[in-house]
Amino acid sequence: MIDISSFKSVQIKDENQRTPLLCVTESTVSFGIGALDALGKPRYARLVVNDASCIVVLVACNAEDPDAFEFVKKDSDRYVRLKSRALHRLCDKLSGLTPTDYPYRVSGKVDVLPNDQPAIVFYMDKARKVSKGDEDE
Numbered sequence: 001m002i003d004i005s006s007f008k009s010v011q012i013k014d015e016n017q018r019t020p021l022l023c024v025t026e027s028t029v030s031f032g033i034g035a036l037d038a039l040g041k042p043r044y045a046r047l048v049v050n051d052a053s054c055i056v057v058l059v060a061c062n063a064e065d066p067d068a069f070e071f072v073k074k075d076s077d078r079y080v081r082l083k084s085r086a087l088h089r090l091c092d093k094l095s096g097l098t099p100t101d102y103p104y105r106v107s108g109k110v111d112v113l114p115n116d117q118p119a120i121v122f123y124m125d126k127a128r129k130v131s132k133g134d135e136d137e
Contacts (some may be wrong), residue, residue, distance in 0.1 A: 027083060033070065057111075
């Protein structure tokens with residue numbers, strides 16, 4: 001019998017798990033399947049922002065939240081696209097990018113708020129321009 005007490009465990013990432021992405025194109029701000037899955041495909045979500053640190057946080061919530069917006073409409077959704085000029089301007093301002101840089105995206109970090117609400121933190125100053133067609137990967 002082999003003694004494995006001195007061995008170290010190998011962490012294997014779920015290969016089906018995708019990175020949560022926020023993508024900005026000419027007409028939409030979208031969240032890919034990785035973001036939807038990380039939040040548990042909530043029907044409602046809200047966005048909070050810290051201008052000073054260029055951070056946007058996407059938070060799963062319920063319809064009673066005063067800042068809630070409809071997020072996932074069907075379980076089969078693979079992304080959520082939002083058409084909001086105000087959100088576009090906010091993303092551009094926080095990322096330091098402009099419409100000439102579209103499309104661009106930023107990877108998010110999954111977190112849990114103190115009240116156990118799932119959230120994704122997007123450091124907008126880390127946004128990077130991508131090739132057309134790669135926005136929702």
